[in-house]
Amino acid sequence: MGVNSNEVLDPRMEEGRLKGLVSDILDEARKQGADGCEVGVSLDAGLSASVRMGEVETVEFNRDQGFGITVYLGQKKGSASTSDSTAGAIKDAVKAACNIARYASEDPCAGLADAELMAKNLPDLDLYHPWDISAEEAIELAKTCEDAGRGYSDQIVNSDGTHTSSHKGCRVYGNSHGFIGSYVSSRHSISSVLIARQGEEMQRDYWYTLGRAASALESAEQVGQKAAERTLSRLGGRKVETGKAPVLFAPEMASGLISHFLGAISGGSLYRQSSFLLDHLGKQVFPEWLRIHEQPLLKGGLGSASFDNDGLGTRAKDFINEGILRNYILSTYSARKLGMQSTANAGGVNNLFVESNAGGQQALLKKMGTGLLVTELMGQGVNLVTGDYSRGAGGFWVENGEIQYPVSEVTIAGNLKDIFMGIVAVGNDVDKRGNIETGSILVDEMALAGS
Incomplete structure (x- = not known):
């Protein structure tokens, strides 16, 4: 098993090859009569190892490659995909996309983004x-993590698995305007799920660490101990x-709350008229002190990208400023459907x-006084x-700003409009x-619906 994650793939060595393939696919689409074409390529590889109760459960090496091809015949669109990069397979995939486009309905909003909007600068992010890391080292890290968790207390009686993973890849996007953009990236993690018993009761919880660089990860021991x-x-x-009370969403739950806001201001929800924030641009949605903004060009950011899936250059922007909705989340297509401009x-x-406008979680517990601290959410309601x-x-x-006891089997409810306007504070944790x-x-x- 003496293979390390770097021997599986070096995306930097593959980047040029993939850009060449994208160029070939665009040429092939032209030859087959397409008025426009766009191609997205992803190449991913990695190593992951999992242990449970000190025993190795899995060691996996993966290498996946996929091409997504979209062609336009006038304003008819057809898409096909392939994982095979041979000349014959590419020709067949383009032909399949063109055949689909011929039978598709005209869509006045279909087509590539305007050529002048293509990203001009692609900084190294x-x-x-x-x-x-070798497979043996990944296994040892997972064992170290699980041992730290299981050794934390006699009440930790079982494990649902501890994982170490290291993944990397390359993304390339190109279209008929002559734009071809690419970047390579990495992502590593250590995670652990543990089970505790008290009498007849059993509970499960987890912790994980994630980063672009291994040096940014918490130690395996820390992950195991936090999970415990x-x-x-x-x-x-x-x-x-059952009743009403203030609710404090822990950070990992708070991000889910914000994701519902993002879903409601995304172009797809808006042009389908399936959003509670329809026609809210320029209106107050959050308290006037609150700001939500995007920074896509951050060096090393987990979500960083210099161009979007249409080839447009990304840019910093506010979605919420002074509580007011300043921008929707628009692609070229959804912007055309709404008669607006893409937000990249x-x-x-x-x-x-x-x-944030407040201190850490302890400060927010004090501010809340009495209420519910939510650390887990279930269901899709x-x-x-x-x-x-x-x-x-x-x-x-929580009572008097202090945690009193754990809570289970409670339902929290409201309307997102009221919840967003009812935000009192955002912590710095x-x-x-x-x-x-x-x-x-x-x-x-x-x-709150409880007993």
């Missing part, structure tokens, strides 16, 4: 930090009485920040058409492990 702490803290859970967000947002929100939750009941960076979010009141 420092996204590639390979981890020279979180699991133990859930023992002895009670229900709460084809493929979504890149590095979203919710500005979110309706973006109406804004109605109802989800199963777990966490801790930011979770930096994803594309949405936010601290804890305190909401003034939500309905």
Whole structure:
């Protein structure tokens, strides 16, 4: 098993080859009569190892390559995909896309973004930090992590698996305007899921660390210990009485709350008229102190990208400033459907920040006084058409600013419009492990359904 993750693939060596293939596909589309073509390529490779109760469960090496080809015949669109990069396979995929386009309906909004809008500058965003780790070393890290968690307390009685992974890849996008952009990136993680017992009761919880560079990860011991702490803290859970109370969303839950906002202002939801924030551009959606903004060109950012899925150059922008909705999330297609301009967000947002106006979680618990701290959410009870929100939750009941006991089997409910306007504070305890960076979010009141 003496293979390390770098021997699986070096994306920098593949980048030129993939750009050449994209150019070949665009040429082939022209030869087959397409008026326009765009090609997206992804190449991913990595190593992952998992252990459970000290035993190796899996060791996986992967290498995946895929081409997504879209052609336009006038304003008819056809798409095909292939993982085969041989000349014959590419020719067949382009032919399939062209055949689909011939039978497709005319769509006045279909087509490439305007040529003059293509990204001009593609800065190096420092996204590639390979981890020279062998399968044996990945297994040892996972074992070290699990041992730290299992050894934390006698009440940790089982494990649901501990994982070490290292992945890297290359993305290339090109279109008939002559634009071809590419970047290489890496992502590494260590995670652990543990099970604790108290009498007949059993609880499960987890922790993970994630980063572009291995040096940015928490230690394996820290991950195991945090997973154990979180699991133990859930023992002895009670229900709460049905009623209304303030709710504090822990950072990892708060990012999900913000993702519902992003879904409601995305072009697809808007042109389908399936958003509770329809026609809210320029209107107040959050308290006037709150700002939510995107920084796609951050060096080393987990969501950084210099161009979007249409080839447009990304740029910093506010979605919320002074509580007012300043921008939608628009691709070229959704912008045309709405009679607007693309915001260079084809493929979504890149590095979203919710500005804090308060201290850490302890400060927010004090500010809340009595209420529910939510550390887990379950179910899919979110309706973006109406804004109605109802989800199963777990966490801790708080009185006088102090955690009193764990809470389970409670439902929290409200309408997202009211929830967003009811945000009292955003903490500085930011979770930096994803594309949405936010601290804890305190909401003034939500309905709780318990006992």
